[in-house]
Amino acid sequence: MKCSDFLHELNNYLDGALDPRVKSELEDHLAWCHNCFVVCDTTKKTIQIFRDSEVYELPDDLRTKLHSAIMEKCQAKKKKAGPQSV
Amino acid sequence: MGAIQHTVGDPASEERVLVQAAKAGDDGAFSELVRRYDRNVFRIAQHITQNREDAEDVVQDAFLKAYTNLQQFQGQSKFYTWLVRIAVNEALMKLRRRRPERFVSLDEDIKTEEDSVPREVADWSPNPEQMYNQAELKEILGKTIQGLPTGFRTVFVLRDVEGLSTEETAEALELSIPAVKSRLLRARLQLRERLSRYFSKRDGGEKTA
Numbered sequence: 001m002k003c004s005d006f007l008h009e010l011n012n013y014l015d016g017a018l019d020p021r022v023k024s025e026l027e028d029h030l031a032w033c034h035n036c037f038v039v040c041d042t043t044k045k046t047i048q049i050f051r052d053s054e055v056y057e058l059p060d061d062l063r064t065k066l067h068s069a070i071m072e073k074c075q076a077k078k079k080k081a082g083p084q085s086v
Numbered sequence: 087m088g089a090i091q092h093t094v095g096d097p098a099s100e101e102r103v104l105v106q107a108a109k110a111g112d113d114g115a116f117s118e119l120v121r122r123y124d125r126n127v128f129r130i131a132q133h134i135t136q137n138r139e140d141a142e143d144v145v146q147d148a149f150l151k152a153y154t155n156l157q158q159f160q161g162q163s164k165f166y167t168w169l170v171r172i173a174v175n176e177a178l179m180k181l182r183r184r185r186p187e188r189f190v191s192l193d194e195d196i197k198t199e200e201d202s203v204p205r206e207v208a209d210w211s212p213n214p215e216q217m218y219n220q221a222e223l224k225e226i227l228g229k230t231i232q233g234l235p236t237g238f239r240t241v242f243v244l245r246d247v248e249g250l251s252t253e254e255t256a257e258a259l260e261l262s263i264p265a266v267k268s269r270l271l272r273a274r275l276q277l278r279e280r281l282s283r284y285f286s287k288r289d290g291g292e293k294t295a
Binding site: 007014034038041049050051058066 | 113116117120121124125128129132133141142145146149150153154204207208209210214220223224227228231242246247252267270271274275277278281282285
């Protein structure tokens with residue numbers, strides 16, 4: 001396997017979607033190619049850090065405010081549309 | 087219409103029950119659906135619009151639209167996927183209004199100069215969490231994802247932050263599966279490249295590129 005083949009299969013590898021033969025070829029490549037090993041490892045860490053770090057979390061007070069606003073608007077819509085047609 | 091019974095069980099079937107009840111006019115059930123997904127919709131909206139006020143508007147508009155069009159939801163897909171599709175469209179509309187000159191549609195194939203060939207191949211050490219505090223880390227991640235083309239960051243947030251499958255992402259964004267896969271690879275590699283500028287080992291000539 002060449003480095004370009006590794007890059008082509010990287011997503012499938014990270015998503016656990018490779019068939020066992022290709023997976024084992026890829027892991028052989030990673031065992032000796034340090035650059036590809038680092039790219040693989042740091043891509044995995046990239047995904048993990050975005051998943052874990054809660055960059056855009058919804059604060060509780062804003063959440064409560066938005067929830068009330070949404071339900072009020074829905075009620076208003078229902079009233080306007082009549083009882084049978086939401 | 088009485089409140090629905092909340093049973094502990096399969097989330098997918100619980101969701102179906104809630105959707106059925108909401109369709110039948112139970113606003114308590116719809117309110118529960120809002121609670122279930124408001125955080126996700128907010129995250130997606132803010133990732134796409136990169137603006138807090140716009141994200142708040144998108145959350146309200148998306149749920150109101152879902153409520154209004156609930157009868158058209160046929161249940162072939164998951165309610166959440168359907169909701170994400172509405173939210174993404176609302177977020178893109180905001181973006182289009184705010185920056186019409188820079189707007190690109192999701193299905194446009196984006197060519198960027200900085201593409202998928204890794205340049206930065208130094209390991210990250212120590213762990214980013216040891217190098218930066220939580221607030222600094224959030225700022226770095228926010229800045230990093232902001233620089234990504236809209237189509238890339240939208241696919242990335244749905245697949246890697248929200249955990250939708252490739253098929254669900256393709257459905258929500260009305261893209262083909264190969265298009266989702268290719269955008270995801272480029273998004274992951276570009277984010278990795280940009281984060282490496284902050285997180286790579288800098289001491290003792292560790293760079294091997």
